[in-house]
């Protein structure tokens with residue numbers, strides 16, 4: 797008699813979930829300066845995918861830092877741990893067949909590579925929202941640039957901390973794209 801409690805051939809696999817949902821799990825990883833438009837485009841993208849009957853989950857600094865990462869600060873060590881947990885959570889969603897939309901400044905190649913390695917390159921679609929710093933600063937959606945200029949925020953990306961442009965993003969969105977055009981470009985690339 798086979799006494800294995802959970803034989804692997806009886807555990808539901810990713811393919812079973814994807815078949816149920818009739819979609820493929822993928823991480824759409826937005827990177828770009830604060831105020832570049834990551835969240836705005838992601839919200840519009842999620843709405844459009846949802847309207848097309850697709851299951852999505854958005855992850856961003858707000859929901860991750862408020863919950864699972866609420867014990868982490870902004871030291872190098874904590875930033876690394878922050879991204880590691882985000883990527884592990886993303887992987888769980890992707891492995892359930894869910895289109896997972898991640899909005900994080902993720903300013904360095906190292907950080908993005910960590911995420912890509914954990915999630916798996918085949919499931920990782922990098923979207924670079926390449927809006928010039930001057931425009932992001934002018935928008936100053938959250939008032940953070942003004943604070944950073946006054947020295948009230950340390951290591952603020954674009955002002956007192958570097959942003960390294962992605963070397964080979966799957967998609968690059970420039971500021972002459974409308975939100976609708978950006979969404980269309982991403983959906984074409986996902987090839988649903």
Ligand code: ADP
Pocket residue numbers: 828829830831832833834835836837899935937971973974975978
């Ligand atoms: P991030 O998530 O990258 O910090 P947000 O999406 O919060 O950026 O803010 C971007 C701001 O830029 C929003 O106020 C948005 O309305 C504005 N915006 C203007 N034009 C565009 C565009 N073409 N694409 C995205 N955002 C735009």
